[in-house]
Amino acid sequence: MGDDTMNVDRRGVLRGVGGGAIVLAGLGGAGSVSAQDAITVTAVWTDDEEEDFLAxxxxxxxxxDIDISYAPRDTETLLTETLMDYEAGIATADIVVLPTEGRVRRDGEAGHLEPVGDLWDEDEYSTEHAVVEANGEVYAAPFGMDLKPGFWYRQSFFDEHGLEEPEDYDAFLDLLDEIDGIEGVEAPLASGNGDGxxxxxxxxAFILRQDDGAQLQQDLIxxxxxxxxxxxxxxxxxLQELLQAGYFSEVRDFGVQYxxxxxxxxxxxxxxxxxPAFGAIEDPDDLEYFMLPGTDAMVTSIxxxxxxxxxxxxxxxxxxxxxxxxxxxxxVWTERGGFVPSSLEVPADAFDHDIMQELSEHADEVELVPDLDDAVGDPFQAEFWSQLLGLWAEPDQDVTGITxxxxxxxQETVQEDDP
Structure with missing residues (x-):
């Protein structure tokens, strides 16, 4: 890591995105409720993640004593249905979990959301109010953090074939070539897909591995x-070179790809x-990961x-x-695995698997940057996903046309979001 790279801990995640900080007076309770209260929640968690959230x-x-029912939706459906409902003055659910702070700010500015800044103290979480602030109000509360550290692999596979984590990009290319020659391998790199x-x-990750990549990502946002x-x-x-070399697999649903x-x-x-908590992962203790060589920063979203x-x-x-x-x-979810809490007060021994504790500690040692498309939101996010699906389908096209x-x-999206 270069001398000019600033290390930040989880308290600094996503700080500085979406405007200046605001000051809110004391934290109060959310009001009293009765045993008869019943609410609905919608989010993108399905299968094993749904079970974890239901815990x-x-x-x-x-x-x-509140009755809570949960209705999962895929990402595209969640984003489109809620927008249509809000424009019609309808609540898709009593609680909507959004993966994009850019969308939160737009919904808040449009009057679609209730302020919730008094429900959490930003000094006790790994983000700050300003990330989801609009019109002087805070319109979302942080739950789990999704860290995107790099390439996961099975240690047993590496041991069996005498493979080692690459120390630089040339070694990464050599690793891909070596894996590509192993019997039974479709392609070295998995191509997971949801909606892009x-x-x-x-x-x-490839943007971050460029010169001053962490700052570049922040500047793009x-x-x-x-x-x-x-x-x-x-x-x-x-990326195009790796696609043309056949190093990426067929595109499959990200869950199936596991x-x-x-x-x-x-x-x-x-x-x-x-x-580590995904159903196809039979032994989380066999998992390891390495960052893409050349990267000094890790993406996270909330x-x-x-x-x-x-x-x-x-x-x-x-x-x-x-x-x-x-x-x-x-x-509760941290103890079940595959979850990195945004609360700084969850004890370290709550992690069920060593790899999750290692990942959390690693996140404290590198610079953390916001997820590009999550932070910017639509229409950029939808176009970003669409263009990437097109590149994977036709890797010989001119990438300058894509960029x-x-x-x-x-620029259109950022200008719309600029107060």
Whole structure:
């Protein structure tokens, strides 16, 4: 890591995104509720993650006597349905968990959300109020952090074939070539897909490995850099070279891709901190990861709890949110694995797997930067995902055309979000 790279701990995650800090007076309770209160929550967690969140729900129900039902949606559906509902004055659910702070700010500014800044003290969390602030109000509360550290692999696979983590980019290319020659391997690198992510996550890693990449990512988010910057173009060219070499696998749903990863058919998977808890991972103790060579920073994003302005259960929703994001609420999921709490008061021994504790400690040792498309939001996010799917489908296309197109949408999105 260079001398000019600033290390920050989790308290500094995402600080400085979305405007200046604001000062809010004391933290109060969310109001009293009765045993008859019932609310709904919607988020993107399904399968194993849904089970983990429902454990948190059970805890909150016991603590508050609020009946909580959960309805999962995929990312695209969540973002589109809530927007349509809000424009019609309808609450999609009493609590909506959004993965993008850019969207939170826009919804808050449009009057679609209830202020919730009094439910959390920014000194006790790894982010600050300003990230989700608009019109002088704070419109979301932080839950779990998703860290995107790098390429996960099975230690047993590396041991069996005498492989080692690469120390530089040339060694990374040599590793890919070596893995590509192993019998039973479809491709060295897994191509996971939802609606264009996590292709976006691996793309951001290549942006971060460029000269002063962490600052470049921050500048792109703030609108102080262009997507046609030579470093962004280089990142896309490096990805293109790997695609053309056949080092990336067929694009599959990110959850399904875990099955191919675990069978060592796609042995390297650029994925997030939720990986050890995914159902296909039969033995989390066999997992290791390495950062893309050349990167000194790690991307992180936060799951934001919001309360639509159109709900008729505001008090119950506020009480539930306050309990969910509390240290005790976040510890419930932390103990189940695959979860990095945003609360700084969750004890370190709450982590169920050593790899999760190691990842959390690693995050404290490197610079943490916001997720690019999550921080900027739509329309840039949707276009970013679409262009990446196009690149994976047609890797021979001119990448400068992609970066030029994305720059236009980026500048449009950032200007819309500029107060």
């Amino acid at each position: 948190v729900v059970d805890y909150v129900e016991d603590e508050t 992510w996590p292709l976006s996550d691996v793309t951001e 703030e609108g102080d850099a262009e997507f046609t910057d030579d470093r962004v173009v280089t990142a896309f060219e490096e 099955e191919f990863f675990w069978e060592n058919e796609t042995p390297l998977y650029f994925m997030g901190s939720w990986t 799951n934001w709890f919001t309360i639509p302005a159109y709900t008729e259960a505001t008090d119950a929703a506020r009480t539930a949110v306050e309990e969910i994001i509390s240290p005790d609420g976040q510890e 030029e197109s994305l720059d236009g949408v980026l």
